[in-house]
Amino acid sequence: MLKTNRREALKFLSAGALAASAGSGLFVGIARADGKRIAMVVKNLGNSYFDACSNGAMEAAKAAGGFEIIYTAPTKATAEDQIAVIDSLIAQKVDGIIVSSNDANALVPAGKKAMDRGIKVISFDSAIAKEGRIMHLNASSTPLIGAKQVQMIAKTLGGKGEVAILSAASTMTNQNSWIEAMKEEWKKPEYAEMPLVATVYGDDQDDKSYREMQGLVKAYPNLKGVISPTTIGIRAGAKAIMDGGLVGKVFITGLGLPSEMKEAVLAGACDTFAIWNPVDYGYASTQIMINILNGAEAGPGSTVSMGRMGETKVGDDGEAAMGEPFVFDKSNVEKFAAIF
Amino acid sequence: MNDTSPSIATKRQPVADKAPWSLADFVLRWESILVLLLIAVVIGNTWRSPYFLDIYNLSDATQNFAEKAIVALPMALLILVREIDLSVAAIIALASLMTGLAAQAGVPAPLLFLVGPLVGMACGLFNGTLVTRIGLPSIVVTIGTMSLFRGIAQVVLGDQVIATYPSGYTDYGQSYLIKWPPLYLSFIIFLVLAVVFALVLHRTAFGRKLYAIGNNPVAARFSGIPVERIRFWLFVLTGLLAGLAAALLTARIGSTRPNIALGWELEIITMVILGGVSIAGGSGTIHGVMLAVFIIGLIIFGLSLLNVPGIVISVLLGTLLILSLAAPLLLRRLLRR
Secondary structure, three states, X not given: OHHHHHHHHHHXXXXXXXXXXXXXXXXXXXOOOOOEEEEEEOOOOOOHHHHHHHHHHHHHHHHHOOEEEEEEOOOOOOHXXXXXXXXXXXXXXXXXXXXXXXXXXXXXXXXXXXXXXXXXXXXXXXXXXXXXXOEEXXXXXXXXXXXXXXXXXXXXXXXXXXXXXXXOOOOOHHHHHHHHHHHHHHOXXXXXXXXXXXXXXXXXOHHHHHHHHHHHHHHOOOEEEEEEOOHHHHHHHHHHHHHOOOOOOOEEEEEOOHHXXXXXXXXXXXXXXXXXXXXXXXXHHHHHHHHHHOOOOOOOOOEEEOHHHOEEEOOOOOEEEOOOOEEEOOOOHHHHHOOO | OHHHHHHHHHOOOOOOOOOOOOHHHHHOOHHHHHHHHHHHHHHXXXXXXXXXXXXXXXXXXXXXXXXXXXXXXXXXXXHHOOOOOOOHHHHHHHHHHHHHHHHHOOOOHHHHHHHHHHHHHHHHHHHHHHHHHOOOOHHHHHHHHHHHHHHHHHHHHOOOOEOOOOHHHHHHHHOOOEOOOOEOHHHHHHHHHHHHHHHHHHHXXXXXXXXXXXXXHHHHHHOOOOHHHHHHHHHHHHHHHHHHHHHXXXXXXXXXXXXXXXXXXXXXXHHHHHOOOOOOOOOOOHHHHHHHHXXXXXXXXXXXXXXXXXXXXXXXXXXXXXXXXXXXXXXXXXHHO
């Protein structure tokens, strides 16, 4: 009895194993004859932001011709799983790897190993530390992000009216450096009739940001515009405007996600807001990789081409910026809300 | 009343120490099935990818499962004696954190390797005390300590990272210890430990005691086996080797985050179960676990070479595990009908 069971189990298992190994044939990539292979390794799969990046990567590869994109990521957003993915790409001897890293330092050995074996490595979105990649492409830069937000509110208000800033926590380095950049832009004469009246902090919590927004409106009756350089602040602020019946009186702008801002834009609480466009971001990163594989220099101090996104200069730290943030308004928010 | 006793005496049967060796039994053992499975995996991978049978690639692949495999060995013993430790991945996180703090405090490279095992041992002592002295079920205790140990790492680290490890430490995790054949430290440690575990479990009286406990802890207790003491030290051993895995993993990636080794406890237990160790205790072998380690490691590596998404790999491994556990049971039922 038991023997029969075991024999049956054995057949069952070995058949299963063969089926599994044969089944894996389904996943073999497209012909890799003479084309070069570029892998885009993101933080984790099932993230629509990165899916949008990969669409940009495909676009760049298609335009260049002769390049194949392998879009992959670990199941869990941990460094060790991402290293395993990169190891398998090194084993396949791909030509280039573009990474959004789960851990800047943990990926350095993997990046070094790849570069030792002649594979070009760059990072985007979330950097690998300097020693583990050729260069890192930032979506934007502090001065560009700061300036863009002031320009957006000035356009909405026609350059006239009191403006306040609704930031995250007062200790957040990103937001603070963007606010500094905004103040720099504010010094220009065209903003003379658009004074900055207050800066408040919502601590990146929805309820606190909401209350700070209500407080601003009460404290400054002539307030016309609010800049919120944080995705949580801008969505909470927009909700406070809509809930308080202030649509048309006070406008909010800043950095937001299309999926979270769609309602506010369509209701009119927000005229424009900005953030980087992931399709462009994936495109620009891949374009840089293609240029590197074609022999272009991308070390500190060099200038690299990003195809339709223009050119960028690599700083001494090996980092470059793609460009100014991408602006969303009524015309395009619904399309991008489906993506991220 | 006494007239039955002579018949008992005369009907006494000799009992052999072992069942007689038979080819059929040998071929149909669980381990034999695993060997076939491993061969199928190797053939399948070689057939699908030209990059699979490359000594350097295979060696690199061992890095991604050797640390888990080290923990799978003591876990097999724990499951054998009807216990389980779900906190091993959390122990790794805590041990890695302590190693990081020690590195920041300037502890020199060779000593850093000791921090992880020591912390792991302390965690194991804690688990073992709660289970064997207080008498709580191990699954409940280790679900609790899983949150506790990783929670401590999360509280201390916040969203910070410790990445200040001396190169004298990280080199051990990142470069070959032996140049030819190219072998990493973690894989060598796994092989040595596997041999030691196999010898102890299958060739010593202590090993027989573990099976006795797993088959019937009450009977084992009455036979004079110190059941609770053995279980206690197995928890300590599991903690110790989880700490060793933490030391190796931290050296390899040179960085400590609160999410380090997230979800490893399930991957480790999968290795043990696929290796043929019964979750009910009392049966299983170390060579079975070793085979399962290689099967899982090479399936993951092979499918990654084909750029199969990790989620799909998880689905395939889960299916393999369920099939391998359910097939014999289902077939037995079908045949009984």
